[in-house]
Amino acid sequence: MHEMAMADSILKSVIENAKNNDAIKVLDVVVEFGQLALLNPEQVKFMLDVLSEDTIAEGANFVIESIPIEIKCGECDYLGTVDGENLDHYAPIIQCPKCDTRHIEVLNGKDVIVKKITIDKDPVNDKNIENDKIDCYKDKIKKDDD
Numbered sequence: 246m247h248e249m250a251m252a253d254s255i256l257k258s259v260i261e262n263a264k265n266n267d268a269i270k271v272l273d274v275v276v277e278f279g280q281l282a283l284l285n286p287e288q289v290k291f292m293l294d295v296l297s298e299d300t301i302a303e304g305a306n307f308v309i310e311s312i313p314i315e316i317k318c319g320e321c322d323y324l325g326t327v328d329g330e331n332l333d334h335y336a337p338i339i340q341c342p343k344c345d346t347r348h349i350e351v352l353n354g355k356d357v358i359v360k361k362i363t364i365d366k367d368p369v370n371d372k373n374i375e376n377d378k379i380d381c382y383k384d385k386i387k388k389d390d391d
């Protein structure tokens with residue numbers, strides 16, 4: 246259940262950061278998913294909805310954005326993205342789109358990043374701005390590999 250562990254980590258990170266910013270409610274959360282993170286984004290989103298019940302993130306709008314896989318080819322020096330939409334989640338095979346070698350280095354696309362959260366602030370603690378919505382932080386979530 247990687248998805249459950251990931252959803253739990255994302256939520257903890259979101260709530261911790263929201264509280265550090267005097268949030269009374271989390272409104273929006275944007276999470277970037279590398280196509281090589283090997284997680285099912287829809288499942289993670291579903292679990293976020295469930296796990297956030299009875300927290301300040303309850304009812305938040307969780308948005309999952311997909312990040313393309315970027316590679317550097319060890320044979321032909323191709324540097325760029327590969328299509329990861331149809332990758333096998335359990336045994337992904339990445340090839341250079343130019344020369345088809347598997348001798349490649351993955352530069353980007355493995356990470357899950359909480360890109361942005363939008364919160365409602367407590368107006369009592371912040372007299373200058375009432376009901377402020379702020380965007381805060383970017384946090385990389387470590388995948389716990391088995």
Ligand SMILES: [Zn+2]
Pocket residue numbers: 318319320321322323341342343344345346
């Ligand atoms: Zn190549």
